[in-house]
Amino acid sequence: MSDRGQGANFLAGLGSLGRLICIPMALKAALDLQVFEIIASAGAGSHLSSSEIASRIQTTNPNAATALDRILRMLAAASLLSVTTRPCHSTSERAYGLTPDTLSLVPNKEGVSAAAILRLVTNEAVVKSFYGLKHAVVEEGCVPFDKLHGENFFKYAAKESRVNQVFNEAMAAGSAIAFEEVFKVYEWFKEVRELVDVGGGWVLHDWGDEYCEKILKNCWKALPGEGGKVIVVEYVLPEELGNNAETFNALIPDLLMMTLSPGGKERTLAQYEDLAMATGFSKTKAFPISQGLHVLEFLKN
The missing domain is CATH 1.10.10.10 (Winged helix-like DNA-binding domain superfamily/Winged helix DNA-binding domain)
Known part of the structure; x- marks a missing residue:
């Protein structure tokens, strides 16, 4: 050239x-x-x-x-x-x-928008943590946020009211936006007799496999033998990467988890199936919703 x-x-x-x-x-x-x-x-x-x-x-x-x-x-x-x-x-x-x-950054008639999520990922405490992303590669077990701030994200947010507010608003907005799409496709909620929210929100992607297995094993024990299931709503990593919303909707929170949470990560469908089988569930069903968002059912029997 x-x-x-x-x-x-x-x-x-x-x-x-x-x-x-x-x-x-x-x-x-x-x-x-x-x-x-x-x-x-x-x-x-x-x-x-x-x-x-x-x-x-x-x-x-x-x-x-x-x-x-x-x-x-x-x-x-x-x-x-x-x-x-x-x-x-x-x-x-x-x-x-x-x-x-x-x-999408303008509140709709219910007052929900994606603005809260953008405020979280551009929050100064979060952005500064990304400057240390390389440490997650060169130091075993390093969480860049913890290394920078001297404590984990949740302890930090408990002391910093503005960060706590931004985080809670982002979680509420993310759930509202996601479930608006979920209810368009996934109809099992209409038949449910008893529903328990475990962990509050996007709990599995916050943790590594060891902690996820503990959570799921406790769920398995608590479920009834007949018809019991765990319902997981998460973005699923596609097997083939592309320059599209399906890929980036999983890759972006994956890097956020790498920066903020010990062991947190997004997973492929196969990895979720492995988690379910390792914790005693007999079958997994996947329901693609929109732009990489999935509902996963882990069936006890």
């Missing part, structure tokens, strides 16, 4: 790799500034200029609209906002609208 070709590849790499940090930070800034809610308040399909949006933000910066536009154009280039151009005095200006991705 010629030096000119190598240079072009280098420049292309700068654009592809550099945006991996710039886009999440631009997205967080827009979320903190309530940009998406401001656009949504103008009505479905509306587009607002950075000046119109900035006029709704409390600021002492006379150049707020210009600074905001630099953030919004990055999000538009990443297809996280739609953009149109319209006349403005003797020139033109950009106006920005929501896409399906950013619309």
